[in-house]
Amino acid sequence: MALKAVHVSEIPNLDQVPENLAMCYTSFADNTKRFPKFMVIGHRGSGMNMLQSADERMKSIKENSILSFNAAAKLPLDFIEFDVQVTKDDCPIIFHDNFILSQHKDSIMERRVTDLTLAEFLSYGPQENPANAGKPLFRKTKDGRIFEWKVEKDDHVCTLLEVFQKVDRSVGFNVELKFDDSILYKEEQLTHILHQILRVVYENVKERPIIFSSFQPDAALLMRKLQNTYPVFFLTNGGTEIYMDVRRNSLEEATKLCLDGGLQGIVCEVRSIFRNPTAVVTIKDSNLSLITYGQMNNVPEVAYAQHRMGIEGVIVDLVHEITAKVSNFDGEEQEKGIPEPKKISKDEISFMLKLVPGLCI
Numbered sequence: 001m002a003l004k005a006v007h008v009s010e011i012p013n014l015d016q017v018p019e020n021l022a023m024c025y026t027s028f029a030d031n032t033k034r035f036p037k038f039m040v041i042g043h044r045g046s047g048m049n050m051l052q053s054a055d056e057r058m059k060s061i062k063e064n065s066i067l068s069f070n071a072a073a074k075l076p077l078d079f080i081e082f083d084v085q086v087t088k089d090d091c092p093i094i095f096h097d098n099f100i101l102s103q104h105k106d107s108i109m110e111r112r113v114t115d116l117t118l119a120e121f122l123s124y125g126p127q128e129n130p131a132n133a134g135k136p137l138f139r140k141t142k143d144g145r146i147f148e149w150k151v152e153k154d155d156h157v158c159t160l161l162e163v164f165q166k167v168d169r170s171v172g173f174n175v176e177l178k179f180d181d182s183i184l185y186k187e188e189q190l191t192h193i194l195h196q197i198l199r200v201v202y203e204n205v206k207e208r209p210i211i212f213s214s215f216q217p218d219a220a221l222l223m224r225k226l227q228n229t230y231p232v233f234f235l236t237n238g239g240t241e242i243y244m245d246v247r248r249n250s251l252e253e254a255t256k257l258c259l260d261g262g263l264q265g266i267v268c269e270v271r272s273i274f275r276n277p278t279a280v281v282t283i284k285d286s287n288l289s290l291i292t293y294g295q296m297n298n299v300p301e302v303a304y305a306q307h308r309m310g311i312e313g314v315i316v317d318l319v320h321e322i323t324a325k326v327s328n329f330d331g332e333e334q335e336k337g338i339p340e341p342k343k344i345s346k347d348e349i350s351f352m353l354k355l356v357p358g359l360c361i
Contacts, residue, residue: 035078035289039313040303040323041174042072042080043293044096047317051139051147057318062125064094065155066166073168075323079211080167081174081293081315084160086193091118092160092200098180100124101138101146108138108146112180118159125149126156160197164204172209174315175201176235177223179216181243190219194226201230213267217247221261231264233291238272238279251279258288265289265312270296273311280309291315300325 045068050058061068064082072080083096099110102124113121127134134156137149158166163173177197179185201210213233214220224232236254237243247253251273254266266283270292273280283290293315296302303314303322307329316322 035312037078038307038311038326038329039078039291040076040319040326041291041313041315042069042075042077042319043315043317044082045069045080046072046319048096049139049149049151051149052141052145056152059151061153062149062151062155064096064158066158066162067153067155069163069167069171072319073171075319076327077171077319077323078313079172079174079209081176081213082163083176083178084197085113085178086196087114087116087118087121089117090192090196091121092197093118093121094158094160094163095121096178097139098182099140101140102135103138110140114180122157124157126154128156160200161204164200164208169206169208172211174211174213177212177214177216177219179214179219181215185216185218187218187222190216190222191226194219194223198227215248217245217257220263221257224262231289233265233267233289234258234263235267235293236269236272238268238276240269240271251276251283255279255283255286255288259286263288265291267291267293267315270294270302270306270314273306273309277309280311284310298322304329 044063045065046061047058047063047068049063053059061071069080069082082094084092085095086092093113095113098113100113100116100121101108101110103109111120124135125137138146139149140146160175175197177194210230211233212220212223212230213235214223215235217234220232220234234254234257236248236251238251238254239249242249247257251266251268254268257263258266265288268290271294273292274296280290290311291313292306292311295317297306297314297316298318298321300322303316303326306314307326314322
């Protein structure tokens, strides 16, 4: 699908963006600078919920909620990552799954999130007003099992506007532009959806750092064309899963997409890095930033290896554990006399490769 550039005048309230904020991100837009330090990014806030997991930490706080975001913001991390979709009546909301599940009588009913109005979406789960009863939430795993969405600390679902208004201003936002892999989107659809998201961002951002990212290649490219204030990253599994769109199937294709489309970096599944560590050099030589995600990032040694490799940040679920370890990385290196530039040995890579099979999902 051919994408055309949309003039910035078509984006509502673009003239309200503070000049100092635009200047702050010019370096990223021009691909001339990098993030100032190794970053820890909280996945869906304080970590995603895995209801089928025996690890209670994966069911501690409701993911993608104000409660989760503010809990993460109290830790020494740099950004929180969350998923944005747009409702039927054009409101950007925070929710990961394509479908929302609830119980009706004796059966589980599911509806596509983007087919809901805002009022319908907000009727699910705990309610801000305790006097109201929300529809009970359930969740389906990749293998088809369904679990009631129960966590230790629950919270209501929320909008992108609420997140800007209620989340600690000290933390940056990694805004994942969420789309359904099974839908073939037209350019007009993508443009409309991205305009709704940009409208909320520009009206509420103030001086908060923002990164946009998406697995949808055309959405990422279009977001870059719609604005040049904030960096846009392409999300990829890097070949750990295969898709019809070849642009999603390797780090090589991801790099090409970023360079051809003027994107600022790649967010890739961490296993793809340890299976192909030389790709890090290629990506860095291409003047692209590189961040990783995946359950392996919840292992401190894995995060440290990436720090040594020159990767610029990790998206993690166990934010308490990883932020505590990362804060000691530079001090430990100085104490051990590890020279700059940071390099990782073949033995360390071999060790990480051995971790991969045991940590695959």
